[in-house]
Each structure stands twice: as C-alpha cells, then as structure tokens.
Amino acid sequence: MAAQGATPPPHPPVENSAFAEYESRKGVKHLVDTRTDHLKTIPRQYVLPAALRPLTAVSPIPLPTVDLSGLQGPPAWRELTVRHIALACQEWGFFRIVNHGIKESLTEEMMRTVDAFFSLPWEEKAKYTSDDVMSTVRYGTSMNTPKPHILQWRDYLRHYGHPFYTSFHLWPDRPQNYREVAKEYLEEIWKVVLDLAGAISEGLGLERNYIKESLGEGTQILAANYYPACPQPELTLGLSPHSDHGGLTLLVDNGVTGLQVKHDNNWVPVPHLPGSFLVNIGDYLEILSNGRYKSVEHRAVVNKERTRISIAAGHGPQLSAAIGPAETLVEQDGGPKYKTMTYSDFMREQQSSAIRGKTALEAVLKRVAS
Numbered sequence: 623m624a625a626q627g628a629t630p631p632p633h634p635p636v637e638n639s640a641f642a643e644y645e646s647r648k649g650v651k652h653l654v655d656t657r658t659d660h661l662k663t664i665p666r667q668y669v670l671p672a673a674l675r676p677l678t679a680v681s682p683i684p685l686p687t688v689d690l691s692g693l694q695g696p697p698a699w700r701e702l703t704v705r706h707i708a709l710a711c712q713e714w715g716f717f718r719i720v721n722h723g724i725k726e727s728l729t730e731e732m733m734r735t736v737d738a739f740f741s742l743p744w745e746e747k748a749k750y751t752s753d754d755v756m757s758t759v760r761y762g763t764s765m766n767t768p769k770p771h772i773l774q775w776r777d778y779l780r781h782y783g784h785p786f787y788t789s790f791h792l793w794p795d796r797p798q799n800y801r802e803v804a805k806e807y808l809e810e811i812w813k814v815v816l817d818l819a820g821a822i823s824e825g826l827g828l829e830r831n832y833i834k835e836s837l838g839e840g841t842q843i844l845a846a847n848y849y850p851a852c853p854q855p856e857l858t859l860g861l862s863p864h865s866d867h868g869g870l871t872l873l874v875d876n877g878v879t880g881l882q883v884k885h886d887n888n889w890v891p892v893p894h895l896p897g898s899f900l901v902n903i904g905d906y907l908e909i910l911s912n913g914r915y916k917s918v919e920h921r922a923v924v925n926k927e928r929t930r931i932s933i934a935a936g937h938g939p940q941l942s943a944a945i946g947p948a949e950t951l952v953e954q955d956g957g958p959k960y961k962t963m964t965y966s967d968f969m970r971e972q973q974s975s976a977i978r979g980k981t982a983l984e985a986v987l988k989r990v991a992s
C-alpha cells in the first residue's frame with residue numbers, strides 16, 4: 623500500500639485488470655478496436671521504465687536527399703551521385719532517395735493493401751502467427767521475439783520477398799490483391815536496391831558488382847508495421863531502438879511521422895516527404911564495409927491522433943551465405959573488425975533478442991576481439 627501523502631504517480635493509474643496475456647497476443651489494433659469505452663490509458667504491459675520513454679527527441683535535422691536519377695546519367699553525374707551516397711552512408715547511414723523510378727501510385731496501392739490486411743478480422747491474421755523468428759510469413763505484435771519483454775504499440779506482418787519462388791505461395795491471400803500488389807512493389811524495390819548496391823560498392827572503392835555478387839540470390843524481407851493511435855504515447859514506443867540486420871532497408875510511411883534516427887547520440891525525428899523513400903544501412907553492410915559504414919539505430923514513436931503505417935523492405939544476402947568484411951577493405955585496414963558467420967545465424971540471433979539496440983552486431987565484434 624502507498625504511504626499516505628506520498629507523491630502521486632507521474633501518470634494516471636493504468637486500467638488494465640482485464641488485459642490478460644492472451645489478449646495482448648492479439649495485438650494493439652485488436653485492443654484499440656475492441657474497447658468500446660475508448661481506451662484512455664494503456665495497459666501496464668506497454669509502459670516503459672522512465673529512462674526508456676521517448677522524451678528526448680531533438681528537432682528534425684534534414685537528412686541527406688539523393689537524386690537517384692544521377693546513377694543513370696553521364697559518367698561525371700554518376701560519379702557525383704556515387705560520392706553523395708558514400709558521404710550520406712558515412713555521415714548518417716540514413717538518407718532519402720528521390721527520382722528512384724518507383725511510381726507513387728504503386729507505393730500508395732501497396733500502402734492501401736497493407737492497411738486492408740491489418741483491417742481483416744483478427745482470426746484471419748492469426749493464421750500467420752508463429753513463434754519462429756525465421757518463419758517465412760509472420761503476423762504478430764510488439765517485437766519479433768517471443769521472449770518476455772515490455773510490449774510495444776505495434777502490430778506487424780513480415781514475410782520474405784525476392785526470390786519469390788521461396789515464399790510467394792505462402793503470402794497472405796487476403797485482401798485478394800495482396801500477393802499481386804506486394805510482388806510488383808517488392809520487384810521494383812529490388813531493382814532500386816541493386817542500383818544502390820552498385821553505387822555503394824563503387825563508393826567503397828570496390829568493383830561495381832561487388833555487393834550484388836555478395837547478395838547472390840539475396841534475401842528480401844518485407845516488414846509492414848501498424849501503429850494505432852495511442853492514448854499515452856509518451857509512456858511507450860511503437861518500435862524500440864534497433865538496427866536492421868540486412869544491408870539496405872527501403873522505408874516508406876503513410877504520411878504520419880514517427881520514425882526517429884539516432885544521430886550524434888540524439889534521437890532525430892524524420893519528417894515525411896511525399897514520393898521519397900528512406901534508405902538505411904544495416905548490419906550486413908557495416909560488416910561488409912569492415913565498419914566504414916555503420917548500421918544506424920532507429921525507433922518509432924506513436925501519437926494520440928492517427929494510425930501510422932510503415933513498410934520496410936530489408937535486403938541481405940541469401941540465408942546460407944557467409945557474411946564478413948570485403949577482402950580489399952580488410953587488407954587496407956590491416957585486419958577484419960568482424961568475424962565471418964552465416965547470415966541466417968546472424969539474423970536469428972538479432973531477431974531473437976528482447977533487448978535490441980545493436981546487440982547482435984556487438985556480439986559479432988566481440989567474437990573477433992576475443
């Protein structure tokens with residue numbers, strides 16, 4: 623019992639008595655939709671300790687914006703674009719691309735289709751739940767791991783993309799056009815990723831095809847995130863700080879801001895820019911570049927008014943590939959900074975952790991040091 627006269631708690635008590643473990647597995651959209659009394663406070667399972675709450679963002683600082691059409695231009699223009707990308711990778715690890723060739727109408731259709739998927743009855747989406755973090759198609763809530771953790775205000779759909787023969791037949795078949803739209807979208811994204819891979823290889827002083835060859839058949843993973851409006855956004859997060867395990871992630875949202883990027887130890891909010899994609903460096907490229915480029919921590923905050931949807935497409939090599947630093951860079955640096963391991967082992971480790979940040983990558987670094 624609280625002592626009389628004690629300081630009141632910093633936020634109103636959370637009305638969560640009926641919110642059982644089983645209910646939380648149904649996710650935040652289900653929680654918000656089924657509360658006819660209008661949820662005013664969030665269940666305590668979502669309340670972060672004070673130190674981890676999203677209070678510390680600084681004002682937006684413009685991210686580098688790269689005009690990708692330069693990669694198709696005359697050699698001097700291409701060279702400038704390659705340098706622009708290299709600088710953005712070095713300084714930020716996060717940048718915007720414009721004139722990337724993906725039709726805005728396709729991105730909008732993909733966004734509507736994803737929205738329609740999340741709007742399906744919970745029982746339909748539940749067909750895709752799985753405790754296996756490597757599952758080909760997976761619908762869930764909070765973080766990817768089934769390990770106990772403070773819950774996050776996020777539902778997600780995650781599945782493999784290119785090469786499509788491994789998973790296409792297992793993707794959601796509702797809404798009816800999901801497979802068709804998602805395939806077209808992911809195919810277009812894959813082309814842009816190959817263009818970027820060529821430019822990034824050159825920027826690192828490697829052959830233009832270096833990253834493309836290292837990707838091989840590749841592993842493309844789509845993560846669609848659904849963050850409903852939240853009555854107490856200051857107490858929780860949509861997605862906790864993490865880096866992406868792949869090399870390059872292409873990200874779009876539905877125009878509702880919420881992404882924050884860690885830059886110079888500050889959380890910087892990233893505003894929406896219509897028609898652009900955000901690109902970020904993930905762990906595989908940090909490893910391949912022997913640490914010249916760093917994967918960047920980012921997180922998603924939620925808000926009181928509007929549902930936010932984001933679609934991230936991550937790209938790494940095929941699962942069986944050994945990931946390690948490029949030989950040429952290792953020679954220049956006098957040794958590898960990361961141990962080589964298979965991409966699937968790395969991904970499993972990263973996706974299983976309930977404390978994210980860059981823990982999986984740090985584990986790889988430690989193995990080299992010891």
Ligand SMILES: O=C(O)CCC(=O)C(=O)O
Pocket residue numbers: 845847861866873875880881920921922931932934
């Ligand atoms: O919602 C966002 O903006 C971030 C999503 C994200 O980081 C991810 O899915 O890996």
Ligand SMILES: [Fe+2]
Pocket residue numbers: 864865866871920934
């Ligand atoms: Fe991410």
